Amino acid sequence: MNWDDLHVLAVLDREGSLAGAARALGVNHATVSRRISMLEQSLGQTLVRRLARSTPLTETGKQVAAIARDMELGAQRIERFSHAAQGTLSGRVRLTAPPVLVSEVIIPALRPLRADHPDLQIVLSANAQIASLDSGQADLAVRMVQPQGRQNIVRRIGAVEFALYATPDIAKLPPQQWRFVAFDETLRHVPQQRWLEEFAADRPLDLLTGDFHSQFAAAKAGLGVALLPRVMAEGCRDLVRVTREQPEARPVWMVIHADLKHAPAVRAVAGMLVEAMRKI
Structure with missing residues (x-):
């Protein structure tokens, strides 16, 4: 056989x-x-x-x-x-995280790690779905929902704040004339989407997408007001924050498989994640 x-x-x-x-x-x-x-x-x-x-x-x-x-x-x-038994800062570490954290937090923080450990290979997956550590899909995971399961090491490493952004010309309109960019029906359950629907009230949510990067592009194109992660939108010169109201921040969790908690390479990547989240 x-x-x-x-x-x-x-x-x-x-x-x-x-x-x-x-x-x-x-x-x-x-x-x-x-x-x-x-x-x-x-x-x-x-x-x-x-x-x-x-x-x-x-x-x-x-x-x-x-x-x-x-x-x-x-x-x-x-x-x-x-x-875990290698005992060296080499080899491959598989990391999965939500796309917005990959592009805005993790990738900008990778350069010092790669400079310090040139033999370390990072397999980085920008995935909104929850990867299984038990099935070997990842060694570490960053999540914006609290992980379950006793076999993993779980640590809260920060939070993501959200705010409403639009182009300056839309921001000058009376608030009752605002139109909104929002998630489609597949993500209506997430807390920031529920907050946006309540904030918009009877004003239209007329452009619906399935990810923050599309919403960010739509807001920059002047297609409406979008609720975006501040780490993504705060530094964009094409957008301004339109109100001080904002939803509660979403916690960010790091998950490591228990079998890998002492592996030097995994610990190095985990340290990078903690430091990167502390800076946002």
Whole structure:
């Protein structure tokens, strides 16, 4: 039996389709299908049902996939153990954070770290989704929602303040004439969006986007008043703050997998994050 084929089955179970598994593995769906067929042949069991529009796992397939996921977790623990045991400021550290913090806080703070530790490679993911540290997607994560789970080291490292910004010509308009740039329906639940909807009252939220960078660009283009992170908008000469009212600041949390808390490379990146957040 080829152990790599078990990994393919676990990914297929997690992704739910050949196409999804192929994307996750970086191969084509024919390769996934061939690997599953090889695993079925070596085990003498049917693991998936090959239907016209889907490939659901059989009951046997589900049981084998569950065992394969446990093997994945074990392999990831070995990788983290090896990383932590290196004892040097070299190798690779995977960091994920919300896009606005990546562009406005983390990237500007990376130059001194790279100068001090030239053998350290940072894999930086600007992702609004919550990456899983247990699945090996990241060694450290920065989040704007309080993390859950006892297996990780969690520390609050700062907060992000928000304020309302617009171009000077829009700022001169009577407030009852303001039109707003806001999040789309996928992010209506976030605290600053709820605050903006209450502040706008019956005034229109007529340009909706899914990220701060688009809102920032829209505000600079004179398309309305936007509620933006102050770390992003405060230094922009094209925008002015239109009111002193603002929502409560959002806490920022750093999460480190417990297996990596003593790894020198991870600790160096964590120290950089703490110092960078202290300066905003």
